[in-house]
Amino acid sequence: MGAPIFAHDANAQKKAGKLMIELTNISKTYAKSGTKAVDSLTLRIPDGAIFGFLGPNGAGKTTTIRIMTGAIEADSGSVLIDGIDLAKEPMEAKRRFGLVPDTPDLFSRLRAYEYLNFVADVYGVSASDRITVIEELAARFELSDALKSPIGSMSRGMRMKLNLIASLIHKPHNWILDEPIVGLDPHAAFALKELMRAHSASGGTVFFSTHVMEVAERICDKLAIINKGKLVFTGDLEGLRELRESRGRLSGQVPLVGAPNFSAREAGMVNIESADQREESLEALFLALVEEGEQVPEEVSKL
């Protein structure tokens, strides 16, 4: 019988407060398109936090995650994972995180268990440990009956669940997830949120990108908002509200209903005073901030 999932907590707790993922002055321009996807981005993601990474489509979220995980090289800047420089010691740094990629259909011709075995082999996970993690997580995500199936026969949601299991098979300290909620059924989304909380409670770091503001609002300890490759906010929800208030934007317009992929102008708008003076939701703050674009760098640097 292997050790339980998130068994890293004892050591991790001791390190609480240490910056576990640190991105400094990251920039990336894609050679083919000439698009500057990430521009001088600096992020510090502390231990034991659930960190939400928000931004509209094409903002640079996936590029940032790819740089953070060594899938692509930044033009400039550095990435430290648990204090290890990703560029200098890639193997050691990559062992410190588990990644859930944004495209779940990676190896459609493999069977689910073959894929899990491959990932476990790569991380050198013992037989008993891999069995423990797979059994527990497959049961939690209701995937136990599908482990023999070809990945190509699975729905997008099932593939995402499989990737979630694969990303935790080596019990990583840092859990990085790119749009993990997309395609998940409510039960699996709930299980995922529970897992994120458990991972964070045990001292691990959760860094995830999402479009689902409600999820970010409910479970994030910290969040960052990126737009057009630039960070427009980092901090917590309260800090975001304070920023909005301090900038005297309460007379501005915020959307009444969620339309996270649209600009504030495209979404249905109401005046915030006429909206029963309700507290600004993350979604509203997000849209307003994204609308402002690049006008807030000085505030960002304060937070």
Added chain:
Amino acid sequence: MRSPFISLLSLSLKSVFAIHLPTKKELASPKVLLKTFGWIVLAVVLLADFGFMFAMMDIGMHDTLAPFGMQSLMLMYATVTASVLVFLFAFITSLSFFSSAPNEALFLTMPFKPSWLLAARMATVYAIEAPIAFLVMSIAAGVYGIKNSPPFDFYVWMLLNALALPLVPLAVSYAVLVPLVSASRWLRRKNTILYVGGFIGLALALGFNWYLQTMMARIEDPVLLRKLLIDNELNFADIANWWPPAWLTMTAIGNSSMSAAFAATLANLALGTALAAAAATLFGRSYTKILANFGELAAVKGKIGRSQAQAVFAPRPVFISLVQRELHLMNREPMYFLNGPFVIVLLPVILAISLIAQGQQIQQALQQLRPLLDGQAAYLIPTGVGVFLASSTSIACTAFSRDAKAIYFLKSLPLEPRDIIAAKLVHALLFAALGIVFGVVGVGLLLGIRLVDIAVALVLAVLGAVALNICGLVIDTFWPRLSWENPMSALKRNPNTIIVILGTMGLVAGLGALSATLPFSKYSFALLYGTVFLAAGIGFGVLLFRKGSAFLRQMEP
């Protein structure tokens, strides 16, 4: 505003014939210019190759039959050939298109009539068939025209009937396939369609090869030719009389009356169009049901129990795991398997068919070859075949292109780039070993070559195959094709595949020519080529493992 059907038709055609013609601005880039030039040369070579084959056949047949005043039989032969070819192509293409049913199913949510959906698909198949009929018929028209100076309208009837010939086969193919696929759950799977379509396609290619070899063997003998065309139990004349589109074509081009020729041509076009329209109308609804109920891969239910788990989840060395991943991903994808590793089996089968079909001629050729086998040819011929087979699987030269969808994920794993590259190379070399055994030992036994020469050939083939496979992997590591939606683009339509296969053919032919001209002793060639292959292998290997990691790190699909 365009009608919805025209939009659907246009989209269907564009989705199959998605040829991007470079703009003037793009052509300013030397890379784009070279690539475009390469594609044009390839297209011309392919067209010229098939054109030449049919032209030689037509000329040979015409010249054999003309002294007896039977040269018009050549036109009957061309008409029947075109009819049979388009039938086979229509059937195999229609069947293969069912594999794209999951994508096409999107149209079910749009306000299209079922008959429109089937008609649009049939139009796409027609667009593939028609050029084949056109090529065969226009070459026959050209050959006959040059030698007999027929009136101008002869060409018009030939070409108009060429356009009519594919219509009936198209209608018949769908009339057979739609009920068949509707009735069979097994056929409504992408894998099944790809394998069944692939194997039928290969069988037809082999059949066509057999047919060409058989014709070639008889073309200069008027008695044999007459038997084949008229006298045999199943002959060309019977097919021309029995198959309405062929009969109408023959009536149109063989009739001196213009009105009769016009009526026959019109009847041919009308018959084809009516049957195709009827098929689209009658089977449209069943077709949409197929689209709606098409499954990709079968899910397997069942838990992995505790007792099984220990064995199933037993850890393996990372490198073994990487090689196994390569093997699974290539050989479980029908598109990759049939056009990759399966080639090792396919090419010897084609060779065997040629031997059987052209039995006497091949025996004569072997007799002529016999004196050469006392010299360096004894080991160089098996070496050439072995090297070619070992390098024709396209495994190495598409290794990263095929992995495009997983590149980002692979790079995020704690894997040394050199291990990923080495696993890809080992995968290619495993199949190369099979190719060498089939090629060297097979040809060695066929030609009755001495054991010592087979041993020399084996060593040379191993050195050559290793060098070429590493070279292929260098090409795909440095210039992978990472943007694609269909696996076919990663392998079959990958320029790297063409470069390596044509390059290998050129190398084998070049070394063959060199061996025939250089005045060296028998085994000096082994020493020379062995040294060159070894040096090339080491050179490419150093390049691959020194620079490959950097290229892999920079890969951005």
